[in-house]
Amino acid sequence: MKVLVTGSAVLLAAACGQAESAPAPAAHTVTSTTTTTPPKPALPSTSEVQRALFTLGYQTRQVTGQVDDETKHAIVAFQKVQGLPRTGVVDDATAAALRAPKTITPRTTAAGTHLEVDIARQVAYVVADGQVTKIYDACTGDNVGDRVTPLGDFHVYYQINFVEYAPLGNLYRPSYITTTGIAVHGGEPVEAVPASNGCVRLTDPSIDEVFPLLHPGTEVLIF
Known part of the structure; x- marks a missing residue:
């Protein structure tokens, strides 16, 4: 007797005299597949x-x-x-x-330059002739008591081109948009969440860019 192993099948055949062996069935082919996980993209510098x-x-x-x-x-x-x-x-x-970044669509696409403040996202951005040209980290009122940033369509009515020392904190180059003291200004920390007394806070370097654009009459849209 002799044993022939092909793949996973065992074939048994008699070997005696001149008898012919039966033809062996085709061997099974076993194919193994290996699933590989693609490498994770490296973080950018x-x-x-x-x-x-x-x-x-x-x-x-x-x-x-x-x-x-x-x-x-x-x-x-x-x-x-x-x-x-x-x-x-x-x-x-x-x-x-x-x-693959999401982009911002301005609320208004009127000609000229204005500032929009998104309360939910806590960002402010400059819109020039319907196009968002600059996006800033911002911080608005924390809604504790009267520390609320009002919503609406405002216009700058006066600016102070230096640090104003106020009871609730120093305001760097404020641009006032209401008669109740709400301004776009720097001079205080810009948090990742609402944390101001009601004003729109930007970092000082951001205010240095925005202040010249917010001349009296410039629209500031808060939503």
């Missing part, structure tokens, strides 16, 4: 993040390769717009959003 945010209109101003305060605020503003956790750190989700 700080320079790549700064370059991408600058291109998208966020408040990065230089590609330095260093994570400075304005870069952190730009990342937070981007995360706010994308609906991501507001950490100021580029993680996998933020990196993926940078590769």
